[in-house]
Amino acid sequence: MEYNFQQIEQSAKAFWAAQQAYKVKNDSTRPKYYVLDMFPYPSGAGLHVGHPLGYIASDIFARYKVMKGFNVLHPMGFDAFGLPAEQYALETGQHPAVTTEKNIKRYKEQLDNIGFNYDWNREVRTSDPQYYRWTQWIFLQLFQSWFNRESRKAEPLSTLTARLEQEGNKGCPAPGDETLRFTAEEWKAMSEPEQRSVLMQYRLAYLDHAEVWWCEALGTVLANDEVVNGVSERGGHPVERKKMRQWFLRITEYADRLIDSLDNLEWSEAMKEMQRNWIGRSEGASVHFAVENHKGSIEVFTTRPDTIFGVDFMVLAPEHALVDLITTDVQKEAVVQYVGYVKSRSERERMAEKKISGCFTGAYALHPFSGKQIPVWISEYVLAGYGTGAIMAVPSGDDRDHAFARHFGIEITNIFGAQYTGESAVSDKNVTIEQSGFVSGKSVKEAASLVLEALETKGIGARKINYRLRDAGFSRQRYWGEPFPIVYKNNIPYAVNEAGANLPEALQQLPVTLPYIENYKPGPEGEGPLANIAEWVMVQNNDGDLLKRETNTMPGYAGSSWYFLRYMDPGNADAFADPKATDYWKQVDLYIGGTEHAVGHLLYSRMWTKALHDLGYLSFDEPFKRLVNQGMIGGSSRLVYRISGTNQFVSAGLKDAYQTDEIHVDVNIVDGVELDVAQFKQWREEYYNAEFILEEGKYICGAQLEKMSKRYHNVVNPDDIVRQYGADTFRMYEMFLGPIEMSKPWDTKGIEGVHRFLKKFWRLFYDEQQGWIVTDEAPADAELKALHKTIKKIESDTERFSFNTAVSQFMICLNELTDLNCHKRAILDPLVRLLTPYAPHVAETLWKQLGHDGSVIHAAYPEWEEKYTVDNSKVYPVAVNGKPRVELEFALDAEQAFIEKEVLSNEVIQKWLEGKEPKKFIYVKGRMINVVV
RNA sequence: GCGGGUGUGGUGAAAUUGGUAGACACGCUAGACUUAGGAUCUAGUGCCGCGAGGCUUGGGGGUUCGAGUCCCUCCACCCGCACCA
Incomplete structure (x- = not known):
């Protein structure tokens, strides 16, 4: 009987379905463990082999935890609202609900094909009214709440209005408008609309104005994605920024808490660093500069108040409200033209732009201490959304400002004395400030605090903490959303x-x-x-x-900000989830997904969780305790070379002799790099009569790594792989490819190794002629050693998500047992259990053959015994001056003196010593030996 | 531009604490078995060299008895950047 994976996998799946083996209960005497994957957006293209990488890892881990005695929640659902379905509807007239339903059905088939242990009873879809009902409910909680900066918590608006009636807003300035000040009497005298407009400045979900990409020709607002090179992707029409009234979430109020509580999360440092940088907390000062012949003032934020005497010009964002008011008649035309140019540019283009551009407004600000005239410019490198949308430029202390001053011939004031060479700005903070009035001769730190004091005394500046984080835009001018x-x-x-x-x-x-x-x-x-x-x-x-x-409608991240809570109690009609359920499951213990969500989804769900916690709906305030980021699987494209102007194709090794065009060919008709010529002729009509110049009878393709995408014909569908090799092979091969968090290319050819492993594993149990060959003989020491070392390694590799090395260890163990000709139940029974999380189908079948009744997925995980895993001697590499020269075996408990004597009398070592006396003898027990001459 | 990551054989990779670089596989070469091989098994396979031996973890420099691993510096590639999800 040979390894018939189709039959094995089918019967295992049928067995699990009949047993409802994946059903999870909310009460159990076992400890809980919550494993979650970032749920997919069900696109029309279906899953390719890159998508399941994280799902396989989480499935292995979830199954491992079940066998270790945990009550494991491992659900799956769909982020079902989104732009592509609506775009598709626009093009084909098919309703998004219909296409989404169809896509989800396909996704579920593909997922089930791979054998995941999801409890589909708990499936959620963000587009289901019974789901988005609670998304709307949470939105209203945010709408009816404010952030109390004293308690550092979200609170119902009632606690705010009670305060406003008592003492006005003296103690609690409005985050939406810090200049807003009123007394209790003034508050009480306001009309309802006036009061509501004040409250809007406090709400956690609030209305404000923001710019969007507007395309006149299409009559619609476009996503960043839909704007390519400054024109609409569809049709290539011009686009520009347009201000619209939109909803926002006041995530900035949570900035400090979002930074602080990162410390308690088991996320990679890189991921935490990205969140910290995204939030971008910086301490500095806000300073008001008076404008000459003008009532208003320019407020800037600076992290370097100490450099205030080095200010040579000011820069406003071109969309800054003051620009129109202060621009002089002479400069008007130039300014309008420059603003027009900037309107067509995305923020990213503006930040990445190396070419310096800008325009003088004709206006002058006045230096708060020296009274010096400071020209006011506008430039695209200052963004309206960051800080106050205006900067004081200090060319001698900032590279950008330096380049700007040089470019426009603005005179540079040197406030760093000899430290400034005139070539580049001084960014070192360990310097003395000079030429700076009352702070000359002071250190950066001293000068900063002296300047701050002086500004505060004059009432034109104050300490301020600024965040790069902006409030989250929460409106989309779309249909397919909440x-x-x-x-x-x-x-x-x-x-x-x-x-x-x-x-x-x-x-x-x-x-x-x-x-x-x-x-x-x-x-x-x-x-x-x-x-x-x-x-x-x-x-x-x-x-x-x-x-x-x-x-x-709401944006994509609305539904995904809280979905992990709904899995805990998916059918609940009275609440987003019963507190009993959320108290039982609590945080997600392990969350697996890509780094592309580093600053979007992961920040928003953290904020929602904190807000729900503050308002008393959750007992915890962080959603994801441990986070693992899986890498992406890239496509490996195959190229054929057509001799230009002909229908003749030349094999890769010979192409240099011709002028050729590179053509991407479907990777599914290429075996490794060898093209299936017959299939190629069938692939497209135009190639039916193609001719080939072969090398050694074969057509060899070129290879190229790029994104897995339809465009490059390099998409590999997991269904095809499962059909050809089985789900167990597919699962193990994805893990075998490399470390989970690393990006790597897919190569179907390599799957043979893992498939051979499973076939060979099967042959430990079945012989082609004799059938079942498992015996009840007592195991030998060597066999026990192979088994127990493997259990130990697999367990620790699984715990630390090193699935690729775990698969290798299974192979090593199998090679050893094959060499030992081992078919003993005492070894194979635990080995089957050990393999279960990785290859559950074959394990289930063998488990049954071993005579067990229940499912192997609920069997106990095997345990290793220390005594079988230790060696008592070691073959040491012996090096002379760090270069390994010979290998010598010693007992692990050997004395150094004994080893030294043995080593120095060894003839190979003698030869390398060339009669010289060793200077030093290094013996690291269990590692190596080094003789230094 | 800013932020994060990654560079090891022909390929995917391993080396968990500074201690034999290349485990485990793919591919390739040779052979065995076979009506057949896209099955299975055996042996070999980093590079240079007949060999002794030398070289080798993106480049350069440093620390150390010893560096893929630590430090400095340079380079290349990938990902994200707020309306894709």
């Missing part, structure tokens, strides 16, 4: 269930369901498609007023 549970009365937003809106009972309920539409065209003025459905948009309240619904 509708907002918001209505506008006289242009003032209300939650649908707020008394002030006074909606009929039925309209107050969540979810606010996404209406069915047939036309996905954008609404007027860049509004989303929902704006076109008048009967949905307009609602009448109990007073007979006509209210207008919010017509934007």
